[in-house]
Amino acid sequence: MNLALPRRAAAEFAGTALLVAAVVGSGIAAARLSPDDVGLQLLENAIATALALGALILTFGPVSGAHFNPVVSAVDWWLGRRAGTGLTPRDLAAYTGAQVTGAIAGAILADLMFGLPAVTFSGTARTGGNLWLAEVVATAGLVVLIFALARSGRSAAAPAAVGAYIGAAYWFTSSTSFANPAVTIGRAFTDTFAGIMPTSVPGFVAAQLAGGLLAVAALALWYPDSGDAADAVVVPRLGEEENR
Template structure:
């Protein structure tokens, strides 16, 4: 499975994920005006379902990381076990994920007759929000590696979708938990948007969450790196395709 093929899957998967997040946010705001709670419920429900479906769709090709923090953890944990991403693959995945996220936002805006790009004015700044992103991201990374290491990867689409859907509600930040998605959502001034000035704080918090997740995995699943090729779900690499 060539790197170009896998990177294209990460691009398309992340684009569709962000299109689902932004598009459902726009729909929710139009269908339920004046009821923010219902809007969030609609947005969370659509995102959770879309995420599970996208993991099923793109997982066999690239693993369906759809998240630079997941990809970075995959490289870090798998490097000594000879599994997971290489540095070159990590760079390709991360670039494809960020480009896909921006593309997905533009696609959602155009589908709803909005300008392709309109910078968000929704400020999301504060220690409580950053803490929420640390928690959301750390939980997500531990979840996907725990499932892979315990040979329960078949449950990943449902489990990850459920986790993100729940984290919309139990975190004050509504669980972005993904640097690529965070960057992409800065390009839309709609329900799901985040002001560009708020992006660095969220991304920094997500990276901290990733580091904490790696530390937790070292304690709870010390051999998690051996299952890096099964994150988020088992997929073909150039090496395994030849076996």
Template structure:
């Protein structure tokens, strides 16, 4: 990885905050604009999230790689640890708290933008084996996608591919595809359309971590040399000198 860790961690913090602000804010707007149609609300929420995610990858990818997700960062560290690619242990320790803190701030920001209390614990229970299975599937698919793009030299497609995958997974998973422990924690801080009750968070996070393990196995099977390109996930960060040119 290139650039200073504080600079990259700040990008992960801000990118994750804006991602959660997009998820929560679009959910609030959808519920207000289409109060009688939950399906339309979900469509509006999914489209806004997919588009925002693609844009955020374009903004912050050159700085930090645009992980915005502890599972992506952890798998990046795990696969690249022996090859010296991807995140180091120190970098992982900087990324994870930045992502979680950013997610909480992003939820509060969305709440305030819509004239709601900055923090309101969610009351939407999301629990059950079918939802946990959906989170395993959604998270594994996301991680395999970003490593497949890196291994095959197609990271330029990451903004559209990752945004498209998350937008689609809103619909083909019963959990509406949180697929991200930081985002899951952040969404516990908003009692709105996108919220998740704090008591439901641990089950989702465990399922997402399991999805990361499934992804490691799938990557080893389908892309056995993926460790060589771990430093290019989600997109290759640029050195500060290159960014200034």
């Protein structure tokens, strides 16, 4: 039996909040410590994010699966619906709400930890076909990786593999790999290194959803029965009796 939905949603809220706090907080620290070197700032931000993501998957994975991403949750529901695995529509709604509100809370937390106003909407414009294409690629690659690991019985590698992918994608995508609608929305609430202008959010989210659709098509080709392993995304959740 899976853990109760409120308990899992709380884990998704906390995990996504801490992920965004890591992204935003490390961006603020990088800008302060290396004010004259944007490349070094990005490196510091990428390393901190990758390490934090791996640790958060280890922490919250046994409770909720550690999705922290509405696209991952939506694909989990879609692929698992016929096999009776993965999220139900009710789960998906709860996870998505928890992830989005958690992301906003994480951005506010990071701002407060660094002595900034709790909310200052970002003035950093991130728009253009090249950035949207990068988000399609980053999101599709992330989703395929997660489901490939689950279907091939290698979910234990997810903390390291997912963290490594996001850390690398900071550098091989022009958008620096947001790859997550909730994180994108949260990062609009901070006018810092990691921020994104609110008017740029819809384009990024649309590209991320397109990336999720591309991932579904790729998984149908390469892992046609990946829905059978939807309960193991990102990592397997424990049953109620196992987690006591």
